[in-house]
Amino acid sequence: MALLSPEVWIKQQILAIQEYSILAGTAIADIFTRPHYWADVYTQMDSIGVGSMPIIVLTGFFTGCVLALQSVTALQEFGAVSMTGSLVSLSMVKELGPVLTGLMVSGRNAAGMASELGSMKVTEQIDAMRALGTDPLRKLVAPRLMATVFMLFFLTIVADAFGITGGALVSVYLLGLNGSTYLHDSYRSLAYGDIVQGLTKPLFSGFIIATVGCYFGMKTTGGTQGVGRATTQAVVVSSVFVIIVDLLVTRAMIGIFGS
């Protein structure tokens, strides 16, 4: 890779931020103006939502299982094994459910969006779309943005539910805890602010995954090698930003709800 002077590098980064902001802003505006490509929205919902279900179920379930196993060791020292349900549910709903779902969908769909749009870009299909009178941002980016934000919200709920279920199975069958106590404890420990926090995060993560995936896809250059590069960059950047935004949202929610 050629070395760039700091000045050129900084200019490139500022240009990238500008292009990303324009893409994201236009995509948001397209959601609230006609025409809408509802068929594409439903197709993307199916691809992102239904298609991601198996990995979200598995990830959520086994994370809940591991969380129960790990936490019981620490809780035993304080004689608080009965708090396992509380710890698993709070961890899953506030943090692990939203973040792991975001990362999984980022790996699966940000990559998918970047490679699909990138392939269209390098084979001039995006230009053909413009030449045929269609705005590619409205046709390709806005539906992906709507579908990702909408479906990530529900995928997070699924991950939370399967995580708590996984924790329950481990607690009951491996650790010998009372199932009823576990579930009651899990339910009782969750406050309104915890739920709001856990379900606000996927809205931001969904926005990041869709816009970053589409941005890298739409600016792909350099043939098939460029598509590979765009895909990698989309996954790396969206994953990192999902975690950074998770921190910011957590801090904001603590400020609002106080815990």
Added chain:
Amino acid sequence: MSEANPSPGVATIELPEGVPVVEFKDVSITFDVKPVLKDISFSVERGQTLILLGPAGCGKSVLLKLANGLLGPDSGSIKIFGQEITTMREADLYKLRAHIGMVFHESALFDSLDVEDNVAYRLHEEHMPEDEAHTRVVEALKFVELEQAIDKFPSELSGGMRRRVSIARAIISGPDLILYDSPTGGLDPITSTTIIELVMKQRDVSHTTSLLVTHRLQDAFTLATHRYDAEKGMVALPADGPNHGTDESTKFLMLNEGGVVFHGTTEELVHSSDPWIKEYLS
């Protein structure tokens, strides 16, 4: 060849007398630090076919994208149907493009759509009733002699078939201007001839103004010296007439190193005394 030409989909743009369909004035564009086109000026009258010739990388395809507003120039003026497009909003450009058909270098068919949906793409965007759109697609596919491939996906088609579908997609709405970006690039000679015959047919049946990029001299001169005989339904060498029977509506624009080195008729081109042109043509 079928003589049925797809019926026009959008109202033809009426231009005042003397206003060219395409007009470039001092157009320049630079990518990074490399100037690709420098002070290009030319115009294309209604019904004219302008063949863009030049070595690879001289900016022929860029010029076509500029004509369709897919790229914006760094300086200069581009008027399409008498309207300045360099300062036009993207939303207005989409409306203008309803009158422009474009055939891309690698066809640029949508992989996820079958041939019917690819060809009918513009009609679907205009919310045309499904039955009417289907009829128009069949007409367009008959024009390119590919009606049997209506249900196939682009991945199931050969390079030549993809190019023909791309032509059908470009002409389905009866555009007033067609831009062909190397329609025969990467094809074998026989398939190239088929594609050039389709371009010729469109020129001689519909008299559509067009810009055609090619680096194959053989294709360019076939277009200039042959005509499509609508009555016989075949391509023929015209009877000897003025200019040795070459098509008067077909002109040439040669580019080299980002500049125009020739603009004129076939006769003027073949009799040019410019050493670079002589070498290029030899």
